[in-house]
Amino acid sequence: xxxxxxxxxxxxxxxxxxxxxxxxxxxxxxxxxxxxxxxxxxxxxxxxxxxxxxxxxxxxxxxxxxxxxxxxxxxxxxxxxxxxxxxxxxxxxxxxxxxxxxxxxxxxxxxxxxxxxxxxxxxxxxxxxxxxxxxxxxxxxxxxxxxxxxxxxxxxxxxxxxxxxxxxxxxxxxxxxxxxxxxxxxxxxxxxxxxxxxxxxxxxxxxxxxxxxxxxxxxxxxxxxxxxxxxxxxxxxxxxxxxxxxxxxxxxxxxxxxxxxxxxxxxxxxxxxxxxxxxxxxxxxxxxxxxxxxxxxxxxxxxxxxxxxxxxxxxxxxxxxxxxxxxxxxxxxxxxxxxxxxxxxxxxxxxxxxxxxxxxxxxxxxxxxxxxxxxxxxxxxxxxxxxxxxxxxxxxxxxxxxxxxxxxxxxxxxxxxxxxxxxxxxxxxxxxxxxxxxxxxxxxxxxxxxxxxxxxxxxxxxxxxxxxxxxxx
Amino acid sequence: xxxxxxxxxxxxxxxxxxxxxxxxxxxxxxxxxxxxxxxxxxxxxxxxxxxxxxxxxxxxxxxxxxxxxxxxxxxxxxxxxxxxxxxxxxxxxxxx
Numbered sequence: 001x002x003x004x005x006x007x008x009x010x011x012x013x014x015x016x017x018x019x020x021x022x023x024x025x026x027x028x029x030x031x032x033x034x035x036x037x038x039x040x041x042x043x044x045x046x047x048x049x050x051x052x053x054x055x056x057x058x059x060x061x062x063x064x065x066x067x068x069x070x071x072x073x074x075x076x077x078x079x080x081x082x083x084x085x086x087x088x089x090x091x092x093x094x095x096x097x098x099x100x101x102x103x104x105x106x107x108x109x110x111x112x113x114x115x116x117x118x119x120x121x122x123x124x125x126x127x128x129x130x131x132x133x134x135x136x137x138x139x140x141x142x143x144x145x146x147x148x149x150x151x152x153x154x155x156x157x158x159x160x161x162x163x164x165x166x167x168x169x170x171x172x173x174x175x176x177x178x179x180x181x182x183x184x185x186x187x188x189x190x191x192x193x194x195x196x197x198x199x200x201x202x203x204x205x206x207x208x209x210x211x212x213x214x215x216x217x218x219x220x221x222x223x224x225x226x227x228x229x230x231x232x233x234x235x236x237x238x239x240x241x242x243x244x245x246x247x248x249x250x251x252x253x254x255x256x257x258x259x260x261x262x263x264x265x266x267x268x269x270x271x272x273x274x275x276x277x278x279x280x281x282x283x284x285x286x287x288x289x290x291x292x293x294x295x296x297x298x299x300x301x302x303x304x305x306x307x308x309x310x311x312x313x314x315x316x317x318x319x320x321x322x323x324x325x326x327x328x329x330x331x332x333x334x335x336x337x338x339x340x341x342x343x344x345x346x347x348x349x350x351x352x353x354x355x356x357x358x359x360x361x362x363x364x365x366x367x368x369x370x371x372x373x374x375x376x377x378x379x380x381x382x383x384x385x386x387x388x389x390x391x392x393x394x395x396x397x398x399x400x401x402x403x404x405x406x407x408x409x410x411x412x413x414x415x416x417x418x419x420x421x422x423x424x425x426x427x428x429x430x431x432x433x434x435x436x437x438x439x440x441x442x443x444x445x446x447x448x449x450x451x452x453x454x455x456x457x458x459x460x461x462x463x464x465x466x467x468x469x470x471x472x473x
Numbered sequence: 474x475x476x477x478x479x480x481x482x483x484x485x486x487x488x489x490x491x492x493x494x495x496x497x498x499x500x501x502x503x504x505x506x507x508x509x510x511x512x513x514x515x516x517x518x519x520x521x522x523x524x525x526x527x528x529x530x531x532x533x534x535x536x537x538x539x540x541x542x543x544x545x546x547x548x549x550x551x552x553x554x555x556x557x558x559x560x561x562x563x564x565x566x567x568x569x
Contacts, residue, residue: 095551096550096551098543098544098547098548098550099543099547191526191527191528192527192528205525205526205527229533231535234534235526235528237528238533299512300512300513300516303509303510303512303513304513306506306509306510307510307513314487318487318488321488322553323552323553323560323562324549324551324552324560325551325552326551326553327553328553328554331563332563332566333563333564333565333566334562334563334564334565334566335488335565335566336563337562337563338488339488339489339490340490342487342488342489342490343489343490343491344490346489348495348498351489351491351495351499352499352502352503354487354489355480355483355484355487355489355499355503356503356506358483358486358487359479359483359503359507362483362486368514369510369514371523372513372514372516372518373513374523374524374525375518375521375522375523375524376513376516376518376521377523377524378521378522378523378524379518379521381524381527413502413505413506414505414506414509429527430527430528454527
C-alpha cells in the first residue's frame, strides 16, 4: 500500500477517490484479517459512508486538507464516541464511550476515515498482544511470530497494508517495539506533546499517544495533526508545534550523534548490534559527526519502570469495578461485587501489575521502591540531558531481539519485560523517540531507534529521515 | 523477596478475587520481579530529588468558567444498573 503522503497527493490531483482508497483497504482487511487479527472492531459501513462524504467535499472544493479521505486505525484504548472501546479487556465488555479522544477528534475533523479499532495487550500491558482478552494479533512478516505490543494491532494494520496509518500508545515502548517487529515506523512523542484526553490511562506519568506509519514523512504528518495543547489535558504542552514536514525535508546531515555502549551490551542479539554499527558507519560516511556518549544508569531503567508503571496502573485501574462500565459479577454486597467483577474481568498480566503496584505503594514500601525509582528517574533524565550537550541525537537498537515466537515469553514475565529494555528509558525521561526499519535479519525486521532532547521532535524526525535513507542502502 | 501469604493481603487491598492457582503463580512472579529490582533498592540515592513528571514547563489552567460537560444520560449509559439519575450498586455490609 502507498504512503499517506502519496495517497493524499493522488486524492488532491483527482487521480483517486476516497471511496477507492477505503475499498482497497477493506479488501486488504478481508484478505488478511482472519490470519492476522489486527482489529477488535471493524467499521466497514461508516468507513464507506465517511469516504463518500469526503469525496463529496472534494468535488465541491471543500476538502479538509491532506487527511481528508485517508483510512486509518485507532488502538482500542483510544475512546471513540459511540464506537465500542474495550482496551482488549473483558472488564470493559461492550463499552460505548460518550466522547472521543482529542487525538481521534483532531483526525476526524481533518476528514480521516476511521476503519476500525486495533488489537492490543489488555490495558496496553504487554509486549506481544498475547495478553489481549480477545486473542493475539500475528506478525504479517511471519505469522508464527508475535507482532510486538502493546500496539500490535496498529502495527500489523499498517505493515499489512490495511490502512495508511494508525495511532497507538506508549508507556514503555508499546509503539516503537511493535513498529520494530513489523518493519514500520513508530513514534513516541515527548511527554506532553500530544494530549492524552480520551486515552484509557495506564501509567499517567509515562503514557503518550504515538504514531505508526509506513515512513518517516508520514510520521511527521500524523504527529503534526495530533500534537499541541488541549484545554482538556493539563499535561499537554503549550509549546508551539513546529513544521515537522519541513524538518523531514531538511534531513539530518548537519547533525551529530552518539551510540551509547549501554544499548549494545549483553542481551542484544549480535545481528542487531551489527546493524546499528553498519548504519552508524554509513551515517559517518555521509558526514554526520559521531561522538562517544555514556548513559550509565540505563541498566536500572527497566527496574524503575516495573515499579513506577505498576504503581500508577494499580491506582488508575481502580476505576474498573463493575459499577460505571462493563459487566458486574453477581454478588451479595458491594465489596464482593468489586472483587468478583475485577477478578473475572481482568486478565493475568493486569492482575500481576495491579498486585505489584499495590505492593510497592503499600505502607512501609513506598520509600523503598516507588520513591527510589523516581529518584533513579532523575539521574536517568540528567544523564540524557548531559548526552544531548554532546550530540544532537542518540542512535540505538529499538529492541534486543527480532520478533519472538508465540508462547516464548508468556511463562516468564521478566523475559517478556526485557523486550522493552531499550525503549523504556525514553519514557522515563520524557524524551521523543522513533523506531525506523533497518535491514532485516534472517527475514525479520530490525528496528533502529533515534532519541532526541525533550520537545525536539523536529530534530528527531530530521535525523530519522536521513537514517531511513541511509539504512535502506 | 515477597513474604509468604502476601498475595492474599494485596488482593484484598486491590479488591481482586483470585483463585488458588492464580494466587500461587502471582506469588512466584511477584517474588521474581522483586528480586530483580533489588539492584535498584541497593543504590544510594537519598540525596537525589525525585522526578514524578517530565512535563516541560508550567502548563496553563483553563479559564474558571462554567461550560457544558457530559450529560448524566451519557455518563450513565454504560452502567450495569441505575435508578433514574443515579448508579445502582449492591448494599454495603457492616463488616464489609
